[in-house]
Amino acid sequence: MLNQQVALVTGASRGIGAAIAVALGKQGAIVIGTATSTSGAEAITAALNAAGVNGIGMALDVTQPEQVDAVLKQIATQFGDVSILVNNAGITKDTLLMRMKDEDWDAVLNTNLKSVFRMSQAVLRPMMKARQGRIVNISSVVGHMGNAGQTNYAAAKAGMTGFTKSMAMEVGSRGITVNCVAPGFIETDMTAELPEEIKTKMLERIAIGRLGQVDEIAATVAFLASPAAAYITGETIHVNGGMYCA
Amino acid sequence: MSDIEQRVKKIVCEQLGANEADVKNASSFVDDLGADSLDTVELVMALEEEFDCEIPDEEAEKITTVQQAIDYVNANVK
Numbered sequence: 001m002l003n004q005q006v007a008l009v010t011g012a013s014r015g016i017g018a019a020i021a022v023a024l025g026k027q028g029a030i031v032i033g034t035a036t037s038t039s040g041a042e043a044i045t046a047a048l049n050a051a052g053v054n055g056i057g058m059a060l061d062v063t064q065p066e067q068v069d070a071v072l073k074q075i076a077t078q079f080g081d082v083s084i085l086v087n088n089a090g091i092t093k094d095t096l097l098m099r100m101k102d103e104d105w106d107a108v109l110n111t112n113l114k115s116v117f118r119m120s121q122a123v124l125r126p127m128m129k130a131r132q133g134r135i136v137n138i139s140s141v142v143g144h145m146g147n148a149g150q151t152n153y154a155a156a157k158a159g160m161t162g163f164t165k166s167m168a169m170e171v172g173s174r175g176i177t178v179n180c181v182a183p184g185f186i187e188t189d190m191t192a193e194l195p196e197e198i199k200t201k202m203l204e205r206i207a208i209g210r211l212g213q214v215d216e217i218a219a220t221v222a223f224l225a226s227p228a229a230a231y232i233t234g235e236t237i238h239v240n241g242g243m244y245c246a
Numbered sequence: 247m248s249d250i251e252q253r254v255k256k257i258v259c260e261q262l263g264a265n266e267a268d269v270k271n272a273s274s275f276v277d278d279l280g281a282d283s284l285d286t287v288e289l290v291m292a293l294e295e296e297f298d299c300e301i302p303d304e305e306a307e308k309i310t311t312v313q314q315a316i317d318y319v320n321a322n323v324k
Contacts (some may be wrong), residue, residue: 125291128288171284173284174284
């Protein structure tokens with residue numbers, strides 16, 4: 001379905017990003033997964049190989065413009081231009097606003113939001129030329145419903161939604177779609193860090209009555225990346241088990 | 247027709263999907279050749295690539311006709 005298209009997934013060493021990388025690969029894409037460390041990149045290569053997927057891991061800190069340029073150049077030379085970009089890399093620095101430091105705010109906004117601007121801009125030129133492209137941004141239910149202790153994270157994720165809608169309007173005429181997938185409470189390392197009582201409270205709100213699985217997010221991303229989703233753009237698909245009905 | 251003029255017109259035809267016959271020196275990208283704002287950005291990017299130069303935004307804004315593009319290239323590209 002994604003026959004030999006080049007897909008770039010940021011933050012692919014674990015959790016949702018790792019599942020997305022494999023899912024796109026299983027649809028036939030050549031997948032480049034990125035991680036901030038070399039060991040993370042090696043782990044991605046190993047995971048893709050183990051899954052029987054064509055692709056490799058590369059080290060990339062999405063907050064560093066020169067690294068972004070270098071990685072995209074390398075991908076273009078080695079595999080061809082990126083036609084599917086999944087902006088998945090993200091971090092949390094949770095704390096109540098009363099105690100939030102400038103560094104907590106900047107780190108989350110830079111990694112989670114500014115990177116989306118940077119990566120999307122970097123892949124746009126070849127996509128415009130090819131009159132084809134898919135950008136899928138991984139936002140969060142928190143960007144829509146808010147969450148105490150995550151003003152920085154929620155702001156970044158809500159910002160992503162506005163970015164997505166605006167970019168979709170700019171590039172729609174070139175066959176490029178830009179969408180968000182907003183996961184709810186998914187079983188990953190990121191949510192494992194949450195205190196037990198918060199987890200219990202969140203579970204009570206989930207209509208389906210369980211945490212989501214990374215594969216359930218990956219399947220939605222694979223759909224948005226596919227030719228079948230050509231008429232969906234500027235949209236957010238919520239995958240949250242009924243935790244929040246947007 | 248100079249070499250630069252030919253190359254500029256070729257790019258304009260490719261980018262805007264226009265017929266060679268319609269691309270005159272006085273043609274305005276937007277008014278005569280039907281370009282939208284994104285087309286004009288793409289056009290400038292294509293000129294940058296063809297002539298291996300960087301056209302600053304404030305200069306790019308002033309390039310609205312074929313002749314202006316030719317003039318810019320003649321003045322700024324060796």
